[in-house]
Amino acid sequence: APETRLVGVPTGQLEEGRDQLEIRCLADANPPASILWRRTKSPGVTEVASIGETLLFSPIYRNHAAVYICEAANTEGESSPVSVQVSVNYPPTISSVGPDRLTTALLFSGASFECNADAMPPAEYRWAQIFTDGRMPLECGTGQRLILTNVTYEQQGQYICLASNKINGNVREVKSDPVSLQVVGAPRVVKPAITEKFVVATTEGNPAKLEIRLCSDPKPRLVAWEWGSTRLHAGEVLESRYRALDLEPLAVEDCYIAVLELTSTVKEDQRLYHVIVENDRGSDRRALMLRVDEPGQIPLVIGAVAGFTVLSVLVMGFVCFLRSDRCCVARNTVPALQQASNTMIEDPRLAVDTMERNNQQYASEKRPNHVLKPVPSQQYQQECYQHDPPHQQQHYQRHHHHHHGQPHGPQYTLQGEQLFLKPDRLATLKPHCKIEKPPQYTTFKPSSNN
Structure with missing residues (x-):
């Protein structure tokens, strides 16, 4: 007996008027078998749809949707039937909406509308209220039936039904003709x-x-x-x-x-x-x-608001000023240090012109026996360095050192020891220790306890 199999069964959705269907029924038989396609009309009732191995619809329409059965027969017998379900998809078409084009409802009562659409796959429904004054439509419900309860004059107007489905990933939507709702009743503000x-x-x-x-x-x-x-x-x-x-x-x-x-x-x-x-x-x-x-109240209110605004701005500005001034304390001490650095130190053995500031960086080294410390102004006269007149050799000598071509800044020799001074601390030493403003730094030898 023949054995049959189907080739070309569609795997995706078939859309009405756009796609075609072509299915072949192949029979393995000797002697060759004749092939017959039958269509199921109702349970247990079939009719001949096509003769031959190919079932073809080009294009396919919704009336072609059915269960198709392929049978093969020869002198040796008949094959087992092989069936295929053919579904045809099509966008919605609205068949009815109502119950009437105009529905009248009493104020604070109920009203309903129903929409029917023919579609495959079955349609989804939503409702919208439309306006004649240019406002955008307002969605007011979903489902095949729209039920309004406790209606008011704001719900009076026109409504439309929108039915949609999806075929091969594309949404197909259609809207109905409008139906109207009229609300009657007592006046409402x-x-x-x-x-x-x-x-x-x-x-x-x-x-x-x-x-x-x-x-x-x-x-x-x-x-x-x-x-x-x-x-x-x-x-x-x-x-x-x-x-x-x-x-x-x-x-x-x-x-x-x-x-x-x-x-x-x-x-x-x-x-x-x-x-x-x-x-x-x-x-x-x-x-x-x-x-x-009163005529003066509005200007008074405006003036009060303006005054409050100006006062708020002033308070905020004052607070910001205090904060910025607190941050700038360290910066404000720079001129005082510069002024102190320019104070004249008197000593006949040392005559050095104040050097100009530049952008070079000066490296400092520690002296083993001498340090620089701030000295209070009231102790300056007692601790001021005393000049020894009989000593004929210059007590200080100026040297310049360079490290890889970059100067470290001026250096001075203090009795065989090196004393490093930054440019803003250099000054001219003159005879006697009488000065109008005492310097902020001097040199002394630390005691053995330190």
């Missing part, structure tokens, strides 16, 4: 937006405008402003200073704006103002506060 205020401020003598947004279906039959014992209906004028404007429709359906204008204000106008809205289904009210400032 809309919650103020970010740019709106519950308190309106003005300056005495200047005009003021109180505004409030409301929605109502049916349209309000009464809109009035109340303060104290006064009631002013929309479209009326009182004392030529108070004017209640007629309702102005907004871009949002069934929504309006109510305005109370004060052409000029006095201090007594500072109070709460209530707006009352009524229609056949009920009423609503909201209060706004008007604050009237």
Whole structure:
């Protein structure tokens, strides 16, 4: 009996109208076998789909999706059937959305919409509310059914269903025609937006405008402003200073704006103002506060703020100055040391001109028997180096040493010993020890205890 096997079975997704299907059924038989393709219509029911070893659809469509069975037969018998499942993928197409194009719901009641789409793989659904005033669509739910509870006038408008699936990694999405939700009920004053205020401020003598947004279906039959014992209906004028404007429709359906204008204000106008809205289904009210400032209050507040700002800047600058001055103490001592280094030391045996500062680095060496230490000014006269007049040989001799071509700085010989002095410590020695400013450093021989 023949033995069959399939070649060309697709491994990826087949998209309707774009891909083709070609499957071959190979039979190993002797004598050669005849091959027949059957298609399953329902469980246990098949029909002939193709005769021959090749099953071909170019392009393939959704009606080609089925289970296909290959059979081979010859004079020796029939092969065992070999089957393959053929799936055809296609993007969504929305078949219905509703239940109706227009749904009416009472204020604070519920409403729902349902969307159906034909797609393979099955579609995913999401809903969005669209606006006619230029705002971006607002996503409001997912799933095949959208359920709205406790609806308000803000939810009144149009909704669309978006169905999508993914074929070979590409998202295919389609949106439905819009369906509308109409909300009817008592008037509702809309919650103020970010740019709106519950308190309106003005300056005495200047005009003021109180505004409030409301929605109502049916349209309000009464809109009035109340303060104290006064009631002013929309479209009326009182004392030529108070004017209640007629309702102005907004871009949002069934929504309006109510305005109370004060052409000029006095201090007594500072109070709460209530707006009352009524229609056949009920009423609503909201209060706004008007604050009237004296003419000098605003400049006073501005001046106080400016003064506080300037004072803060000054305090911060003073703190920064103290911190920077503390960091610069070491730097500020340099001029004092330089001044002390330029002090004249008197000795007739030594006449050395003060050397100019340069950028060379001078190496210092320790003297075994002499050190340099700071001497307090009150001890300078007693410890000042005393000149020995009978001694005819120069007590100091100046030498220059170089190390690899680089000078170490001037050197002096003190009775056969070397004394190294930096350039900013060199001075001219003159007779006697009388000086106006004592030097900060001198030489003495340390005692044996040190």
